[in-house]
Amino acid sequence: MADRVVRRIPEPTVVRLPVYQRALLTLSTCGVQTVSSAELAEAAGVNAAKVRKDLSHLGTYGTPGTGYDVSFLLGQVRRELGLDREWQVVIVGMGNLGHALARSQTFATQNFRAAALFDIDPGKIGEEVAGLPVRHVCELAKVVGGISRSIGVIASPASAAQDVCNRLVEAGTVAILNFAPAILAVPPSVQLRQVDFSVELQVLAFYVAHPEVTPEPQDAPLSGL
Amino acid sequence: MADRVVRRIPEPTVVRLPVYQRALLTLSTCGVQTVSSAELAEAAGVNAAKVRKDLSHLGTYGTPGTGYDVSFLLGQVRRELGLDREWQVVIVGMGNLGHALARSQTFATQNFRAAALFDIDPGKIGEEVAGLPVRHVCELAKVVGGISRSIGVIASPASAAQDVCNRLVEAGTVAILNFAPAILAVPPSVQLRQVDFSVELQVLAFYVAHPEVTPEPQDAPLSGL
Numbered sequence: 148m149a150d151r152v153v154r155r156i157p158e159p160t161v162v163r164l165p166v167y168q169r170a171l172l173t174l175s176t177c178g179v180q181t182v183s184s185a186e187l188a189e190a191a192g193v194n195a196a197k198v199r200k201d202l203s204h205l206g207t208y209g210t211p212g213t214g215y216d217v218s219f220l221l222g223q224v225r226r227e228l229g230l231d232r233e234w235q236v237v238i239v240g241m242g243n244l245g246h247a248l249a250r251s252q253t254f255a256t257q258n259f260r261a262a263a264l265f266d267i268d269p270g271k272i273g274e275e276v277a278g279l280p281v282r283h284v285c286e287l288a289k290v291v292g293g294i295s296r297s298i299g300v301i302a303s304p305a306s307a308a309q310d311v312c313n314r315l316v317e318a319g320t321v322a323i324l325n326f327a328p329a330i331l332a333v334p335p336s337v338q339l340r341q342v343d344f345s346v347e348l349q350v351l352a353f354y355v356a357h358p359e360v361t362p363e364p365q366d367a368p369l370s371g372l
Numbered sequence: 373m374a375d376r377v378v379r380r381i382p383e384p385t386v387v388r389l390p391v392y393q394r395a396l397l398t399l400s401t402c403g404v405q406t407v408s409s410a411e412l413a414e415a416a417g418v419n420a421a422k423v424r425k426d427l428s429h430l431g432t433y434g435t436p437g438t439g440y441d442v443s444f445l446l447g448q449v450r451r452e453l454g455l456d457r458e459w460q461v462v463i464v465g466m467g468n469l470g471h472a473l474a475r476s477q478t479f480a481t482q483n484f485r486a487a488a489l490f491d492i493d494p495g496k497i498g499e500e501v502a503g504l505p506v507r508h509v510c511e512l513a514k515v516v517g518g519i520s521r522s523i524g525v526i527a528s529p530a531s532a533a534q535d536v537c538n539r540l541v542e543a544g545t546v547a548i549l550n551f552a553p554a555i556l557a558v559p560p561s562v563q564l565r566q567v568d569f570s571v572e573l574q575v576l577a578f579y580v581a582h583p584e585v586t587p588e589p590q591d592a593p594l595s596g597l
Contacts, residue, residue, distance in 0.1 A: 156582075156585060161575055161578050161579075161585075162571065162575055164574070164575075164578065165568070165570065165571040165574035165575065166555070166571065168574070169553070169555075169570075170555075190555070191555065192555040192556075192557075227578065227581075228574045228577055228578050228581070229574075229577035229578055229580060229581030230574065230577065232581075234573070234577055236573065242472060243468040243469070243471040243472035243475070244468070244469065244472035246468040247467065247468035247469035247472060248569060250468070251569050251570070252553065252570075253553075253569050253570040253573060256570075257570060257574070259570075259573050259577075296580075298573060298576055298577070298580075305477070321580050322576040322577070322579070322580050323576075324569075324572050324573065324576060328477060328478070330391070330394075330395075330415070330416065330417040331417075332417075338576050338579045338580055340572055340575060340576055342567055342569075342572060343390070344473060344476050344478050344549075345390065345394075345476070345477075345478040345481075345482060345484075346387065346390040346391065347549050347567060348459070348461065348478060348482070348484050348523060348549065349389070349393070349453045349454075349455065349482070350386055350387055350389075350390065350565060351523055351547040351548075351549060351563050351565055352453055352454035352455065352484075352523070352547070353386050353389065353452065353453050353454055354386075354547070354563045355454060355521075355523075355546050355547050355563055356453070356454030356457075357381075357452075357454075360381060360386075
């Protein structure tokens with residue numbers, strides 16, 4: 148039954164769940180016990196109707212006049228996001244971007260653990276970043292093959308991205324986040340997302356060039372909405 | 373009339389336009405003159421029906437049996453994206469991420485120019501990155517105020533992001549791309565997008581945890597779709 152509810156969650160809602168999660172974490176840390184949809188909306192930078200609709204996809208409706216129980220809702224959102232287990236993040240490409248990602252606050256605050264770092268440049272192999280040694284990419288299959296629930300992060304140049312992607316897939320990585328400006332091919336069983344600086348700038352340029360198209364002025368559009 | 377057509381372009385289509393643009397640029401560079409929706413779909417990593425629907429939003433339908441004229445379509449997509457003019461990109465926060473962004477290939481291949489770099493750390497001021505000096509953020513109003521069509525990129529820690537955002541808005545920046553893990557408030561006249569490493573990992577974790585929800589298996593999901 149739970150699966151049938153989940154099946155209908157639209158992707159824009161999925162992309163907002165991490166934002167609610169962060170807002171709820173902050174509220175929880177501050178000792179707040181209940182939150183209205185309007186308050187959660189403000190903390191998450193979306194409108195209140197959207198919050199109520201998004202949370203209804205989780206089967207959560209809050210109590211009229213009181214709102215949502217912060218700690219219950221936080222647990223529910225984290226479970227939906229798969230954050231009730233630990234994920235091992237493998238970063239390939241240890242240039243400036245790889246360094247920034249390896250040192251991300253994400254690894255301190257969520258159930259994501261930086262598990263292994265790789266590069267192909269002999270000058271970088273053995274360097275220690277965020278407490279981990281940078282390994283040669285030829286070790287990837289061995290190291291990542293021994294990790295369960297791994298997420299691969301590609302921070303290599305575009306020209307190397309498909310090769311890196313193939314190595315991650317062959318090593319059993321179940322999800323890949325690609326920062327290289329290249330369209331990658333993966334088997335259907337592997338989840339792939341792409342973050343592209345150039346695409347983001349172009350989308351901004353589009354909306355500045357066409358101010359009449361602004362999608363939803365009440366929202367702070369998050370990439371992925 | 374053109375505006376009335378544009379007004380109906382859905383955001384997922386807007387986010388795919390840069391992907392089509394890149395695919396068309398590659399085809400054009402290779403001397404290809406016409407392209408079918410199936411070929412363009414493959415190059416862009418989406419399905420052909422989606423390509424046809426997306427391009428119909430631009431009023432472009434191609435010629436049955438022949439497909440789309442590559443150079444005409446490329447010009448049209450670039451105009452829609454506002455890439456027929458130059459955009460000045462200002463990066464604030466010159467840690468590893470700021471360095472990676474300043475050196476991005478984006479600035480070599482599109483009409484985006486890295487115009488100014490800022491940090492608050494005295495140790496970084498005066499350093500040269502990608503041919504530009506890093507300036508103190510207290511110079512931001514003066515420098516950015518003199519730039520037209522500026523896009524601000526926030527690569528600062530989350531704790532400084534709203535302050536940086538306010539400075540950019542006061543200096544007249546029309547669009548902001550925020551890489552800091554913080555929800556920012558901007559006036560409705562400013563376009564804001566957010567790229568968040570943690571959100572991307574969580575969305576991937578969600579889809580791995582719920583394999584039955586995979587949104588559109590034929591597509592390589594791009595952040596923002």
